[in-house]
Amino acid sequence: MAIAQAIGDTIEDQRTPPPDPKKRGRFTPYLLLLPGMLWLAIFFAVPLIFLFSTSLQTPVAGGEVGEFEQTFNFGNYVETLTDEYYYVPLFRSFIYSGIATVLALLIGYPLAYMIAFKSGRWRNLLLVMVIAPFFVSFLLRTIAWRQILADEGVVVGALRVIGLVGDTGGIYPSALAVITGLTYNFLPFMTLPIYASLERVDPRLIEAGRDLYAKPFTGFRKITWPLSMPGVVAGTLLTFIPAAGDYVNAELLGTGKNSMIGNRIQYEFFNVRDYPTMAVLSFVLMACILTIVLVYVRRVGSDDLV
Amino acid sequence: MSAPTTPVPVASKPPTGVRIRNWIGNNLLRIYAVLAFIYLLLPVMYTFVFSFNDSGKSNLTWVGFTWNNWTNPCGAPDVCESVINSISVGLVVTLVATMLGTLIAFALVRHRFRGRTTTNLLIFLPMATPEVVLGSSLLTLFLNILVPLGFWTVVIAHIMFCISFVVVTVKARLSSLDANIEQAAMDLYASEWQAFRRITLPLVAPGIAAAALLAFSLSFDDFIITNFNSGQFTTFPKFIYVADKRGIPAQAYVIASAMFFIALAIVLIGQFASRRRKEG
Structure with missing residues (x-):
């Protein structure tokens, strides 16, 4: 939970740095930063430049599959983005991850609230149970959902008994199964930051509200919810961003009709070896996500955080 | 109530x-x-139950109960090789990422310097970038400068995305400590290095340990970035992904369940130890 809390802090680092003690060298901070920042610069920032330059390459005339030369063919972007084969999965990624984020918030917020305020001495154990799924391979858990949601699995069986689904079942494979998997895989990322900010809410504030005749729900709406906003922002971002780029859930729990942009990106690399198209798609995905995140943080930041 | x-x-x-x-x-x-x-x-329980399945080649439907998978976890071809690969990658990654990230955390919390905002941004961005983008962009670097894919490219990729998580974890611990304690030590004629080694380091150690565990588990479970940058090299998640096409052996479920209990034990022992320390 320290992690979630810290991620929230990194998003908006409001702490003022400590006064610099005179005994320290001026260059010490740069020496401390150098190795790590160099690593991030070379293996995170520079690759983004390579990604962009790759996205402008064209195939070598008469060359082998996977052979490209550096050009400045911005037509790659136009060609890719006007193709239904690519822009539909792009839209679908944001719709699926948007729905998964809302669902994870609806499940994760009450869960975090319960752990923060109503769990008593069970609190630490419950927190461990929230992160426990991480300790089983992500792929095996997703594959487990495929079996659980299959026609002969537990869920369809139960739904069939109460008559909600017919004999055909049909939950796996479908959009519903993909969204179930996405919500599941990123739920802890939603729950932990919300818990971290709820834990910091001073219970005396809520008591004060009650003393001033606030109904429980009003107290929640006016006191607890606004104070938990940093956690909600961190949690929704930590769910939405990885979910939008994920392709494992769509591949394991959906059909070709549920492909997301990640599926296309990895297909271009592994099956077609069309690196420029792969780079175009990655770059567009990143641009879309950064735009959405900026708009979101600004909106939420100005309306609710005050 | x-x-x-x-x-x-x-x-x-x-x-x-x-x-x-x-x-x-x-x-x-x-x-x-x-x-x-x-x-x-539910999926965790499902994985645990199916680790006892007497399934033969593919572990999709329940056949019958057996201990054999647990007594012979390396029984299926390539399972243990991939686990050993994942553990070797994880150990190197944990060592390097924890060191680099801890140094950055110290600079951010204990020092005032120009370029703070840029530093924070460069640490936050990898966490805000989807894994496909991290994986595919690093791949374009390796492809363009003709680095052969394998163990070391996977290690490089994992260190890259683990650093940020180490920084935020250690930073959280470090900024909850009172910087005046160090100052007090130095006022009592401790050198800066002595104050660091005798005062700061022991206090930050739990944060560094948590960061190391996090780095190891992130590295051990990563699939998407690994898949882009591994070439023929196989890690445990990649083994599961490839095996899924023809049937995952029950031994993979045994190893996943075992990892679950080992990790759970480490976390619970850690919690118990920190409570004992607080009380004692």
Whole structure:
């Protein structure tokens, strides 16, 4: 939970740095930063430049599959983005991850609230149970959902008994199964930051509200919810961003009709070896996500955080 | 929370329907949480149960109970090789990422310097970038400068995305400590290095340990970035992904379950130890 809390802090680092003690060298901070920042610069920032330059390459005339030369063919972007084969999965990624984020918030917020305020001495154990799924391979858990949601699995069986689904079942494979998997895989990322900010809410504030005749729900709406906003922002971002780029859930729990942009990106690399198209798609995905995140943080930041 | 135990003279016992409704109303949040935990833990239980499946080649349907998978976890081809690969990658990654990230955390919390905002941004961005983009962009670097893919490219990729998580974890611990303690040590004629080694390091150690565990588990479980940058090299998640096409052996479920219990034990022992320290 320290992690979630810290991620929230990194998003908006409001702490003022400590006064610099005179005994320290001026260059010490740069020496401390150098190795790590160099690593991030070379293996995170520079690759983004390579990604962009790759996205402008064209195939070598008469060359082998996977052979490209550096050009400045911005037509790659136009060609890719006007193709239904690519822009539909792009839209679908944001719709699926948007729905998964809302669902994870609806499940994760009450869960975090319960752990923060109503769990008593069970609190630490419950927190461990929230992160426990991480300790089983992500792929095996997703594959487990495929079996659980299959026609002969537990869920369809139960739904069939109460008559909600017919004999055909049909939950796996479908959009519903993909969204179930996405919500599941990123739920802890939603729950932990919300818990971290709820834990910091001073219970005396809520008591004060009650003393001033606030109904429980009003107290929640006016006191607890606004104070938990940093956690909600961190949690929704930590769910939405990885979910939008994920392709494992769509591949394991959906059909070709549920492909997301990640599926296309990895297909271009592994099956077609069309690196420029792969780079175009990655770059567009990143641009879309950064735009959405900026708009979101600004909106939420100005309306609710005050 | 519960109904009043002393009998109220005027109003008689409310009808059962109302009482059930009241009970549900009072415990709604708990019921909701129980359902959420079932959702969270169902696939974990499923994995554990199927590690005992006497399945043969593919572990998709329940055949019968057996201990054999647990007594012979390396029985299926390539499972243990991939686990050993994942552990070797994880150890190198944990060592390097923890060192680099801890140094950055110290610079951010304990020093004032120009370029703070840029530093924070460069640490936050990898966490805000989807894994496909991290994986594919690093791949374009390796492809363009013709680096052969394998063990070392996977290690490089994992260190890259683990650093940020180490920084935020250590930073959280470090900024909860009082910087004046170090100052006090130095006022008592400790050199900067002595103050660091005798005072700061022991206090930050739990944060660094947590960061190392996090780095190892992130590295061990990563699939998407690994898949782009590994070439023929196989890690445990990649083994599962490839095996899924023809049937995952039950031994993979055994190893996943074993990892689950080992990690759970480490976390619980850590919590127990920190509580003992606080009380003692």
